[in-house]
Amino acid sequence: MIEKPPLAPSKPFNRDEERKPSLVDAWGAAIASILIPGAGQMLARRIRRGLTILASFVTILGLLAWRMRLTARFDTEVWDIIIKSFRLDPYLLVIAISVLVLYIWSIYDATLLAKDNSKNPIGVFFWIMVVFFMLGWQIGQIDPVRLVTEADEAGPALGRVLWPWSRAITYPETLISGIVEIQSPCTDTPFPAAKPLPEEPWLVADPTCGVPSEQDGSPGTLIHLEGGNFSPDTLVELWWRDPIGNQFRQRAEGEYVSLIPEDDGTFSIEVIFPYRLIPPTAREEAQIWKIEARQVAAVGDPVISQEMTLVIEKMIETIFIGMMATFFGIILSLPLSFFAARNLMSANRITLFFYYLTRTLLNIIRSIEPLIWAIIFVIIVGLGPYAGILALTLHSAAALGKLYSEAIESIDPGPIEAIQATGANWLQMVMYAVVPQVIPPFVSFTIYRWDINIRMSTIIGFVGGGGIGFLLAQWIRLLDYRAAGLAVWFIALTVAILDYVSAEIRARYV
Amino acid sequence: MLQVRNLTKVYDDGTVALKNVSFEVEDGDFLVIIGLSGSGKSTLLRCINRLIDPTEGQILWNGIDLAQLEGEELRNARRQIGMVFQQFNLVRRSTVMTNVLSGRLGYTNTWRSLTGRFSQADMQKARGALQRLGIEDQAHKRADELSGGQQQRVGIARALMQDPKMILADEPVASLDPVLAHSIMQHLEKLNRQDGITVLCSLHYLDLVQRYASRVIGLRDGNLVYQGTKADVLAMTDAQFKEIYGEEAERLGSGLQGEMKTTTGSAT
Numbered sequence: 007m008i009e010k011p012p013l014a015p016s017k018p019f020n021r022d023e024e025r026k027p028s029l030v031d032a033w034g035a036a037i038a039s040i041l042i043p044g045a046g047q048m049l050a051r052r053i054r055r056g057l058t059i060l061a062s063f064v065t066i067l068g069l070l071a072w073r074m075r076l077t078a079r080f081d082t083e084v085w086d087i088i089i090k091s092f093r094l095d096p097y098l099l100v101i102a103i104s105v106l107v108l109y110i111w112s113i114y115d116a117t118l119l120a121k122d123n124s125k126n127p128i129g130v131f132f133w134i135m136v137v138f139f140m141l142g143w144q145i146g147q148i149d150p151v152r153l154v155t156e157a158d159e160a161g162p163a164l165g166r167v168l169w170p171w172s173r174a175i176t177y178p179e180t181l182i183s184g185i186v187e188i189q190s191p192c193t194d195t196p197f198p199a200a201k202p203l204p205e206e207p208w209l210v211a212d213p214t215c216g217v218p219s220e221q222d223g224s225p226g227t228l229i230h231l232e233g234g235n236f237s238p239d240t241l242v243e244l245w246w247r248d249p250i251g252n253q254f255r256q257r258a259e260g261e262y263v264s265l266i267p268e269d270d271g272t273f274s275i276e277v278i279f280p281y282r283l284i285p286p287t288a289r290e291e292a293q294i295w296k297i298e299a300r301q302v303a304a305v306g307d308p309v310i311s312q313e314m315t316l317v318i319e320k321m322i323e324t325i326f327i328g329m330m331a332t333f334f335g336i337i338l339s340l341p342l343s344f345f346a347a348r349n350l351m352s353a354n355r356i357t358l359f360f361y362y363l364t365r366t367l368l369n370i371i372r373s374i375e376p377l378i379w380a381i382i383f384v385i386i387v388g389l390g391p392y393a394g395i396l397a398l399t400l401h402s403a404a405a406l407g408k409l410y411s412e413a414i415e416s417i418d419p420g421p422i423e424a425i426q427a428t429g430a431n432w433l434q435m436v437m438y439a440v441v442p443q444v445i446p447p448f449v450s451f452t453i454y455r456w457d458i459n460i461r462m463s464t465i466i467g468f469v470g471g472g473g474i475g476f477l478l479a480q481w482i483r484l485l486d487y488r489a490a491g492l493a494v495w496f497i498a499l500t501v502a503i504l505d506y507v508s509a510e511i512r513a514r515y516v
Numbered sequence: 517m518l519q520v521r522n523l524t525k526v527y528d529d530g531t532v533a534l535k536n537v538s539f540e541v542e543d544g545d546f547l548v549i550i551g552l553s554g555s556g557k558s559t560l561l562r563c564i565n566r567l568i569d570p571t572e573g574q575i576l577w578n579g580i581d582l583a584q585l586e587g588e589e590l591r592n593a594r595r596q597i598g599m600v601f602q603q604f605n606l607v608r609r610s611t612v613m614t615n616v617l618s619g620r621l622g623y624t625n626t627w628r629s630l631t632g633r634f635s636q637a638d639m640q641k642a643r644g645a646l647q648r649l650g651i652e653d654q655a656h657k658r659a660d661e662l663s664g665g666q667q668q669r670v671g672i673a674r675a676l677m678q679d680p681k682m683i684l685a686d687e688p689v690a691s692l693d694p695v696l697a698h699s700i701m702q703h704l705e706k707l708n709r710q711d712g713i714t715v716l717c718s719l720h721y722l723d724l725v726q727r728y729a730s731r732v733i734g735l736r737d738g739n740l741v742y743q744g745t746k747a748d749v750l751a752m753t754d755a756q757f758k759e760i761y762g763e764e765a766e767r768l769g770s771g772l773q774g775e776m777k778t779t780t781g782s783a784t
């Protein structure tokens with residue numbers, strides 16, 4: 007038998023009886039606390055209280071100094087820093103005043119304790135909490151006003167995220183163009199005029215020749231343009247092509263010229279022959295310029311946009327990342343969970359060693375977030391779904407291993423004994439006594455994990471682990487909120503559907 | 517023949533559950549173990565089939581020391597020793613049939629049993645066992661759908677599947693009402709008489725002890741304090757019973773007698 011140690015003398019701990027009186031009177035304590043906050047309390051034989059106050063004070067001053075330095079980062083003189091930081095962020099001044107109040111309060115607290123050191127006034131700790139809270143507010147850059155004032159600006163962007171469907175479809179587009187040639191300068195033989203065409207888009211100019219505008223601002227020839235067979239209600243752009251082949255858009259008063267054809271597809275407009283610097287050698291004789299009326303028109307039925315296709319493809323990828331990770335996670339965790347179950351492994355020292363080994367391993371793996379694992383696997387196997395699957399697999403295996411093993415540990419030990427008593431070996435015992443008991447919790451935990459994995463796989467792409475998260479992150483950075491909205495919608499829909507499905511499975515099998 | 521010699525069990529926490537216990541059981545005996553709660557009855561029974569490892573002593577069964585067996589040899593010894601539990605210890609979510617068949621695990625190839633493929637002979641045997649205990653119509657129910665008495669019969673059927681030479685029954689009727697208690701005890705008695713299976717059974721009620729035991733041992737605080745034949749038990753006085761159950765057991769003793777009257781009354 008193990009000899010019991012003699013019982014420790016059990017004295018009820020009573021502060022009033024045990025504490026000796028204060029070393030100093032109220033004045034002494036006040037002076038000590040003025041010199042060093044907390045010193046008065048220590049002299050009043052309240053060492054721990056004094057140390058707490060001192061430590062809080064030092065921490066608070068340090069934090070305050072840091073924030074002030076950060077606010078007035080271009081100043082070097084102490085006084086300048088103080089003035090500047092208070093001016094730039096008056097809230098810092100409020101904090102500084104609170105610290106002052108705390109300082110005074112700690113002196114007051116010391117005098118109270120010097121008079122009667124068995125008391126426990128809590129005011130000073132209340133102030134410490136308040137100051138820390140205020141510092142937290144400043145460090146966290148908390149600004150409730152911004153939540154309201156900047157909401158308007160976020161409105162349109164959020165609206166696009168919430169209702170992104172215009173981005174889900176596009177129309178096939180074709181380029182409609184009609185070209186007319188202009189001669190410059192005019193020659194004795196008149197330049198032949200173009201004629202309207204019956205089927206194709208056409209453009210006719212009048213006159214058929216002219217001179218460009220000059221650099222000094224004197225305008226060139228006024229040209230009357232008429233066109234037909236264009237698509238109605240769609241913007242037409244006018245482009246010039248100079249004799250050496252450069253293209254540029256027609257401007258009028260600084261703005262690009264564009265127009266919308268009539269319902270019958272015709273239009274007419276007057277434009278000024280624009281200025282263009284042409285190399286002198288090319289000026290010798292008459293040159294041919296060209297005017298082109300261009301229209302990018304949607305034709306035919308709407309089709310699914312490229313973004314929408316991408317979202318669907320990546321969503322499928324996402325679901326499969328979650329599925330494969332859950333699958334591999336189960337495969338890995340099933341055997342592990344039996345090693346991590348104490349009631350199965352406490353037979354002898356060797357098995358107990360494996361128990362602790364698995365437990366530790368599972369805990370370490372589980373304590374690292376899947377996103378971190380994803381980053382690690384992206385480094386190892388490169389960007390893409392494979393890295394995401396590996397990351398989620400590892401995390402699932404550890405999490406499921408722990409959940410499973412706890413389910414095993416909480417089973418009824420009776421059947422285990424009974425099966426052992428029949429002469430069954432370990433595997434048979436597990437199969438006949440453990441497995442039937444753990445099936446319901448296992449199914450339940452597995453569904454739970456599958457849920458988590460699908461959710462995780464939607465964001466694992468943020469760090470390059472494949473799936474829809476990658477698109478989402480990219481579109482948010484490109485400020486393409488409609489496309490991002492598509493991704494968000496699909497994530498929400500998928501998660502909702504899976505929620506429903508898993509609830510059904512749970513209801514049926516657990 | 518089972519010879520228990522100087523058996524001592526000290527649990528990891530220092531509890532001495534058995535102290536130097538020695539006794540012998542002839543083949544075909546119906547040995548009843550009596551003793552107060554905590555006197556070490558369960559510990560003794562579990563030491564015999566090694567669900568618990570004894571600290572010291574020998575458990576000689578037909579010359580083999582069960583206390584020294586390991587691995588394959590231990591499993592081969594275990595499969596010849598059936599066990600019946602107070603809480604039945606059935607796998608509640610499995611069917612009655614599966615529970616009964618699991619009594620054959622010690623005789624079945626691991627891979628076959630992992631896939632649940634028991635031989636036709638085993639299936640036949642299981643049906644026979646269920647029939648013998650009068651619950652063949654329950655074979656395909658889940659174990660937890662059965663009443664307590666039916667569950668204990670499944671427990672006995674499972675033990676029977678082992679073709680046991682000995683059955684250890686740890687308070688097999690303590691969670692059943694008196695009528696059922698007699699029915700279960702009669703099943704055990706039949707196995708003992710007809711099949712010649714040695715039975716070691718712990719019991720609480722004096723009337724059951726007097727009715728079924730061919731020999732009795734008494735435990736008190738882990739010590740063997742009584743050994744007697746059927747005749748001894750039938751002649752047992754309150755004073756002797758008190759000695760086994762301890763001085764503080766006076767009230768319990770009279771309670772036991774009251775219990776005895778009601779149970780015999782309802783059984784006859």
Ligand SMILES: Nc1ncnc2c1ncn2[C@@H]1O[C@H](COP(=O)(O)OP(=O)(O)OP(=O)(O)O)[C@@H](O)[C@H]1O
Binds near residue numbers: 527529556557558559
């Ligand atoms: N696993 C264990 N670890 C430590 N001590 C135990 C353990 N199992 C039983 N004991 C102790 O050993 C002693 C004997 O217990 P045991 O279960 O054998 O008694 P019992 O006669 O079967 O009692 P009951 O009639 O209540 O079933 C008791 O003091 C008990 O507390």
Ligand SMILES: [Mg+2]
Binds near residue numbers: 557558559686
């Ligand atoms: Mg017991």
